Amino acid sequence: MLLIINLVLLLFLYEDVIGLPCLTNEAKEDFDKSRKDLTVVQSNIGTVVKTLETNHQQTITALESTLKKTVSIMENNVKQTTNVLKNNLETFKTTLNSMGQKIKKLDTDFIVxxxxxxxxxxxxxxxxxxxxxxxxxxxxxxxxxxxxxxxxxxxxxxxxxxxxxxxxxxxxxxxxxxxxxxxxxxxxxxxxxxxxxxxxxxxxxxxxxxxxxxxxxxxxxxxxxxxxxxxxxxxxxxxxxxxxxx
The missing domain is CATH 3.10.100.10 (Mannose-Binding Protein A, subunit A)
Structure with a gap:
């Protein structure tokens, strides 16, 4: 992108120069001044583009880090919930077994x-x-x-x-x-x-x-x-x- 901007500016400058039949000393000074200003603008544009690229990369990095943390938290929560469910299931199985034994005992405790x-x-x-x-x-x-x-x-x-x-x-x-x-x-x-x-x-x-x-x-x-x-x-x-x- 920076290269394209430089080329466009140079083309405009080139056309201005070609269009001049003869440069006076005053015109030459203006031309040199304009070229220096263009160099400054070019440098500033490059700095802005680099800053934007850096900020963009930092934003992407921050988003990736946040996403990883969120996924890690979700995985831990799912793991903890699964463990709780497993423990409750074991307790439920134990309770059912105990109830089954009591019911089986009742089957032998009653007669007509x-x-x-x-x-x-x-x-x-x-x-x-x-x-x-x-x-x-x-x-x-x-x-x-x-x-x-x-x-x-x-x-x-x-x-x-x-x-x-x-x-x-x-x-x-x-x-x-x-x-x-x-x-x-x-x-x-x-x-x-x-x-x-x-x-x-x-x-x-x-x-x-x-x-x-x-x-x-x-x-x-x-x-x-x-x-x-x-x-x-x-x-x-x-x-x-x-x-x-x-």
């Missing part, structure tokens, strides 16, 4: 009423699940044990429910989730609702302040509740709201 419940923990009867403990505990320990295995001391909503499990409980006395810690006011420990019992075991139902916990015993072909001391050790019935159907 009528099978040998002694080989497993839970039985199903009329939409309810029950666990009949082989060991004897005081009432409060029995309640804690039921909570620990995902249930609660059984709440017998009606005589039909008691009769459904009669064949399993008739050989023993079992704690259920009923108390009258406030004397004479029987409540279910599961939800603290008032327990309405009309068919008590003969001679029971209001045995005083030292008999605040309730158990079931067979009488006349039915399971009937009786209140007794909470410190006595008896087997117990846990209930769960979740049933595994086969």
């Amino acid at each position: 009423l009528g099978k040998d419940f002694r080989k497993t923990k839970w039985i199903k009867s009329d939409g309810h699940c029950y666990y009949f403990s082989p060991e004897s505990k005081d009432w409060f320990s029995a309640e804690r044990n039921c909570r620990a295995i995902g249930g609660y001391l059984a709440k017998m909503n009606n005589d039909g429910e008691k009769n459904n499990i009669f064949s399993y409980a008739k050989k023993a006395q079992y704690w259920i989730g009923m108390t009258d810690l406030k004397e004479g006011e029987f409540r279910w420990s599961y939800d603290q609702s008032i327990a309405v019992i009309k068919d008590w075991y003969p001679g029971f139902g209001s045995k005083g302040r030292n008999a605040n916990c309730v158990a079931l015993a067979a009488n006349g072909g039915k399971l009937k509740p009786f209140d007794t001391a909470c410190s006595e050790k008896r087997q117990y019935i846990c209930e769960s709201n979740f049933c595994k159907y086969t």
Whole structure:
């Protein structure tokens, strides 16, 4: 580009010179002065062009550096995000495996009423699940044990429910989730609702302040509740709201 500008200026100057038939001393001085000015202009143009080229290269270099930094930051962010996703995936897999093992255990923990419940923990009867403990505990320990295995001391909503499990409980006395810690006011420990019992075991139902916990015993072909001391050790019935159907 600089070369083209020089050629154009020289052509203009050449035409002016050729067009002059004869140069006087004054004209010659003007010509020399013009040539010097042209040289200065030429030099200035060269400087400007070099400056522009330098600035252009610096701009390109700065853009390349910024772009590299941006790409590097993006790559690091993608790598970090990928690592986080991998860690979360491993955690998710571990959780799924744990859940799978628990579900598999539940598959073996539930059986249908009528099978040998002694080989497993839970039985199903009329939409309810029950666990009949082989060991004897005081009432409060029995309640804690039921909570620990995902249930609660059984709440017998009606005589039909008691009769459904009669064949399993008739050989023993079992704690259920009923108390009258406030004397004479029987409540279910599961939800603290008032327990309405009309068919008590003969001679029971209001045995005083030292008999605040309730158990079931067979009488006349039915399971009937009786209140007794909470410190006595008896087997117990846990209930769960979740049933595994086969």
